[in-house]
Amino acid sequence: MATQILDGDFQPYQWLSEFAQQLPIGKVGASASFIGSMRDFNDDTSVTRMTLEHYPAMTEKYLQQLEQRAHEKWPLDACLIVHRVGDIEIGDAIVLIGCWSAHRRAALDACAWLIEELKYNAPFWKKEQRPEGDIWVSENTDGT
Amino acid sequence: MSIQVKFFASLREQVGLSDTEINAADTVSDAWLQATGQQDLPARILVAVNLDYATLDTPIKDGDEVAFFPPVTGG
Numbered sequence: 555m556a557t558q559i560l561d562g563d564f565q566p567y568q569w570l571s572e573f574a575q576q577l578p579i580g581k582v583g584a585s586a587s588f589i590g591s592m593r594d595f596n597d598d599t600s601v602t603r604m605t606l607e608h609y610p611a612m613t614e615k616y617l618q619q620l621e622q623r624a625h626e627k628w629p630l631d632a633c634l635i636v637h638r639v640g641d642i643e644i645g646d647a648i649v650l651i652g653c654w655s656a657h658r659r660a661a662l663d664a665c666a667w668l669i670e671e672l673k674y675n676a677p678f679w680k681k682e683q684r685p686e687g688d689i690w691v692s693e694n695t696d697g698t
Numbered sequence: 699m700s701i702q703v704k705f706f707a708s709l710r711e712q713v714g715l716s717d718t719e720i721n722a723a724d725t726v727s728d729a730w731l732q733a734t735g736q737q738d739l740p741a742r743i744l745v746a747v748n749l750d751y752a753t754l755d756t757p758i759k760d761g762d763e764v765a766f767f768p769p770v771t772g773g
Binding site: 590606607608609611612615616637648649669672673674675676677678679680681690691692693694 | 704706707708744746749750751765767768769770771772773
């Protein structure tokens, strides 16, 4: 299963590169990826740091189910989901999704679907440190 | 045997508990009332039973793990 929850900084492009090297040469014709990183602003206010809490056992199970569902919906050769927890600094990668398939449509569609499903259902919660104090993020931005 | 009840994020701070144990409950909402000492249910709450999403009227049995949390904000 290519899902991973990490309590510490990670390098998403290195993960993509190392993961892709394990794939069979000649089968994969398309790869799509999404990387979400920490901004220094949200809701028109500045954010200095962030803490990501999760429900460990449920997060692990949910991400594995998500990967399985993506494989059922699209003809993927592989899919990778990595998510950070703990203390996050500005610029840190928070989430990485990678999808590999024979043709572009499956990889692109699966990648877009996975990040939306994850954002609205995986049990992670952001607490932002703002100049006026710590605040729990109450809902996702709409993605546009 | 008993039922494990967990709270996460803003709900954990609001209730003042991260986890507790109750002896028995009929449904998820019953578990909330027992675990929180009859606190009002927040309007925007998500629940899980044994690590899968559930609803407030999902039945509970001995040995279950029930979790309460606010809308998720990962990614």
